[in-house]
Amino acid sequence: MNTPLRRLASVVLVLFVALMVGTSWVQYVQADALNNDPRNVRNLYREFGNARGPIVVAGQAVASSAPVDDAFGYQRSYTDGELYSAMTGFYSVVNGRSELELAANEQLTGRGDQLFFSRIRDMLTGRKPEGAAVETTILPAAQLAAREGLGDQEGAVVAIEPSTGKILALVSTPGFDPNVLATHDTKAAGAAYTELAAAPGNPLLSNATRETYPPGSTFKLVTAAAALESGAYAPDTQIPSPVVLDLPQTSATLPNFGGESCGGETVSLADALRVSCNTAFAQLGMDLGDDAIREQAERFGFDDDSLRIPMRVVPSTFPADLNAPQTAQSAIGQFSVQSTPMQIAMISAAIANGGKLMTPYVVQTVRSADLTTVRDTKPELLSTAVSPGTAASLRDMMVGVVQSGTGQAAQIPGVQVAGKTGTAQTGTDEAPHAWFTAFAPADAPRVAVAVLVEHGGSLGSDATGGKVAAPIAKAVIEAVLGQ
Template sequence: MNRTIRRAGTVTLLLVMALLLRLTWMQLAHGEALADSEKNRRNTIEQYAQPFGDIYVGGEPVTGSARSKGGGDLRYQRAYTDGALYAPVTGFASQVRGATQLEGIYQDVLDGTDDRLKSPLGLLTGEQANPGNVLTTIDPHVQRTGYEALGGKKGAAVAIDPDSGEILGAVSTPSFDPSAISGSGAEDTAAWKKLTARSGNDKTDDKPTLNRALRQAVPPGSTFKLVVAAAALEDGRYSSVDEPTDSPDPYTLKGTSKVLENENKSAPCENASLRTALRYSCNNVFAKLATDLGAEKLREQAEKFGFNDEKQDVPVRAAKSTFPTSMDEAQTGLSGIGQFEVTATPLQMAMVSQAIAHGGELVDPHMVSRVQDASGNTLQSYEDPDSHRVMSERTAAQLRSAMGTVVDKGTGSNAKIDGVKVGGKTGTAQHGVDNSGTPYAWFTSYGETESGENSGKNSGKKVAVAVVVEDSDAARAEVSGNGLAAPIAKQMMEAALR
């Protein structure tokens, strides 16, 4: 063998050895990252190689699996029953766009790659196991009732069992059918582009893929007055909701010349009690009360209800409901009527009524009860949630009584249900530049099958419901919590307490 061939052979051998060393190093140092990379096509092929597990509502699956329309190496794609109805609960699973909400949180369980589903041998071989299932707390009757009641309106609604924390309904409209975007074909791409197209006009940007029930916080308006009333009673400022307050009408925001008037100018709001102020939604009472209490005490009470929580998981991560941490006295006054920079999701305002209905204790809201393997064995349970005290039982009883007056004799009359004790609070929230946007119509409420002042933790069947209508066909002057949101809350309460 001549010298040239030996040198070429030696160089080739060194290159092969270097390549082997490089591959070995890559596997040791970056193997896991490469295996888990979103760009690793093998993961997607494995994920869609078999039918998925399902998400259950009321004991029935609302998801399924279908053969992929586009063929290729992805054998199955996600399918949905009543997809638009349950999209705010399930989210979507797409071969191209990933997975959201419950589909995303429990993706490993639903596609069979979760290690808890595998046998000891399967853990060694990496073999895909039979997929598991996710059981939700959603009541199909409550969910459908809320969806149909909202109809063509842009808005959302949340219903919670105050005693267990189970979310019975999470409705967002307009909605979409996740089946239309679950594949990778041209039709799915066209459907996605249509769903995400924006006109540049906020009034017509309906954002059907946005989960308004959990993921959008907007000004809560006068529904926030319940938080202020709770802070005042907990602070000992008033002994009961029937004690007169020191509240001039109209009220001038402190440090300014801005006069805050009431919507109903004939309402008896001067020095009104908390019961009367909630009944007539007196701005002067709650703006002055917020100013007197101060921003710090208000913030502490709001945070007990769940405001400013950046990790509100149900288990879907909810958007943060905000109570400002830095305000002057005039801004504090505006925050007392749910304006300035106060924002809340429908989930958050349902939690306010939930805590009041449950005797002042807030049970962590959740929409999943159990996660199971293919044999029905429980992998994870949410049936014993944590709770914390938001206010005393006495304060909660006082607020239930006052909220009952709002429905029986005040601005929430459209929520009355025969034979059911119903309490609520309306809200009409201004927003936009110079309040140019169509007001949001709010209603937060509770209903219980056993009425009376002694209701609370040990009373009959209960439900808390919050509804927001962002946009409807109603004229601006006709937008109100009682007119638009309360009838929807009533129907959902009836469905839950049937």
């Protein structure tokens, strides 16, 4: 009998140990994951049952919560929801969160580490917990100018203060109304999400930060920077500029836009940028080599998957292992080069800031419910993209683009604007994308901007970056400088 009893006791002991280990694992190791699981209904009621902090633009709440008489306790609502949707995102009982509502959730709910003492105070005083206010860097006038400039066209606008990295405008079209997703009518919220997810242009996905596009000739800024940084080129260096460039290792050729001449068999680097000469930059790219261009692109932020503003920005990419014709096409922003509008704005911002690229950010201050500042964002250097001398040369070359080149539609009386156009082929039968990036004033920059209009917008196949995107950038710059 002793042997069977010992075996039974051993089995029971093992079961008890397994139960204790399993319980401890769930209660301690998996606690955070289970609490934060969107399927956890108790967590959902607990989160909605507290006052969520507001998202603030220039002192005014554009997202706020108010008490309501239902099971959730508070209703999220948005002012000018469509205008700010690419920045705020949505907060929904059914569909979760997106953009800043997701990235700043710990602060908005009051659960962030920075709000620890506020939670202790609430616990000791019996005060109902409240989330913190998240104050953004967005400038309403710039945001509105960007949105009105895009109109019914699909695209994006990003504006950055070069010296700090503050994001002054962040617009994606088509936008959406977050209020239809914030409703506590779960059936209606689910139906609204399904409709928006299937809508043309995918309004729920920000074109400014979450989509990449061929950057076209705006990428010539990167190629020009690589040339100047090599020490072998200066703005007045003459480079070959045939009307049509024969690509090596293939029977294919690369023409200039509209089959036009760039002014002769050779052209200065500055003039090549001014008139956006495809053949000159394609040949320059092959002469530099793909490694040099890739290294320069990475110094501007390409291939970096760590950028948070605090929302995630998908990485812009420069392809690897290129042969000569692929390098030629990549040097003018084609082949498989892909970029977000945020990345293009960062290129201009770095040039404007003497070569120093500041980390972009959209949250300036986080304040607890008693208005105590718990976080204030300080400007932070992301990288040194180019030397001050190269930045100065690029600035002067970009001024030439706006004064007498392809970007003349961005001219502002009394203000010197530095810019670069782009008209990017998509590899399909659809019209090319229209790009423009700029900063101003050129001698003391206060804003850098990137504009993308998908598939030529209202002009379709007749569009160029200079015709379609440059006037939008001009309006945004004027809005910033007018403040």
